[in-house]
Amino acid sequence: MQRIFLFLLTNIAIMVILSVTLRVLGVESLLAQxxxxxxxxxxxxxxxxxxxxxxxxxxxxxxxxxxxxxxxxVIDSPSNNVEKWLLDTVKKQSKIVGIKMPEVAIFPSPQMNAFATGASKNKALVAVSQGLLDSMSQGEIEAVVGHEISHVANGDMVTLTLIQGVVNTFVIFFSRVIGHVVDRVILKNQRGHGIGYFVTTIFAQIVLSILASVIVMYFSRKREYVADTGGADLAGHQNMINALKRLGQKEPEALPEQLAAFGIGEKPKTGWRELWSSHPPLEDRIKALEKRAKTS
Known part of the structure; x- marks a missing residue:
């Protein structure tokens, strides 16, 4: 709750400053004229x-x-030893990091992946693919689960939502200001909102959203390193490193866009497209863990 309050307060302060700045720069008076x-x-x-x-x-x-x-x-009642072990693992790790037991689920995919989501750290869902359970050792699975549990314990879902909210606010604000400038100042429309306003606003919102998503993805990549260290602390550095190496052997399952940032991995992007990647390259994550293991 404190995190939400601080983000909201920050956003309000930024928007107030932005509004004042536009007045000082004469944007409002230019539109009025x-x-x-x-x-x-x-x-x-x-x-x-x-x-x-x-x-x-x-x-x-x-x-x-x-x-x-x-x-x-969702595993309400385990039907086999693997499901029972998975529930026990999540329960043990949740207790260590101090959160309530999340819902645990398995999704039917032959590829290796896992994700965590939920409205709060005490009302979360941790899910792993059937392919991950079939392909990884118990130690590697524990590390992946620890990675997702760390996302939950760190409140990453809420943090990224708040960042997305700030970004959305700026996109909506600036796209409409740009639309007004084009409609009233450039096209000289004096009656209501003309077609120039609507076309420009939609175009500006699309472009600004694409550019603004770079900011959200930057924070997402940073959170992955933190979640990796959390998984290493819960299951051991070598297990976490081995799990990431295993993921690198086969392209991970592509999760829906809304979940991609909270998966254990994503399809690699190259070149300038890395700016829109929710995860750092697996090689960089492995190097970071190996360096941390040597110094810990």
């Missing part, structure tokens, strides 16, 4: 409500969506 009825204060509030609203709705239904998008089946 050209017949614009743009109310910056109202736009700030509108952008914040819709920017954070969409992000929080996605977070609130994340478990429900994850189960349906991946076909994950």
């Amino acid at each position: 050209n017949g614009s009825d743009l109310n910056l204060n109202a736009l700030v509030i509108f952008s914040g409500i819709f920017g954070f609203g969409g992000a929080f709705i996605s977070l609130a239904i994340s478990k429900w969506m994850a189960k349906r998008m991946t076909g994950a089946i």
Whole structure:
């Protein structure tokens, strides 16, 4: 709750400063001179409500969506020794990091992957693929589970949602300001919102969203290193390193976009496309763990 409050407070402060800055730079007066009825204060509030609203709705239904998008089946009562061991492992690790036992699920994929999601650290879901259970040793699976448990314990789902909310707010705000400038100042439209406003706003929102996602993905990559160290602490450095090497032997299952940032791995991207990658290269993650193992 404290994290949410601080992010909201920060976002409000940024938007207030932004609104004042636009006035000082004369943007509002320029729009007024050209017949614009743009109310910056109202736009700030509108952008914040819709920017954070969409992000929080996605977070609130994340478990429900994850189960349906991946076909994950929650283990209510273990039907075999593997499921019992998996539940025991999650329970043990959850107790160590101080969170409530998450729901545990298996999703039917022959590829190796796992993810965690949920509205809070005490109402989370940890899911692993059948392919991961079939392909990895118990030590490696423990490390992967530890990685996902660390995501939950660190509150990464909430953190990335808040970052996405801030980014959404700026995208909504600037796309509409740009639309107004084009419609009223360049196209000289004086009656309501013309076609120039709508076309420009949609185009600007698409472009700004693509650019802004670079910021979200940057933070996502940073959280992966932290989750790796969490998995290493819970299951051992070598198990975590071996699990990542195992993932590198075969391209991981592509998770739905909403879950990709919380999977253990993703399809590698090269060149400039790495800016939009939610995970660092496996080689870099392995090197970071090997360096940490030597110094610990």
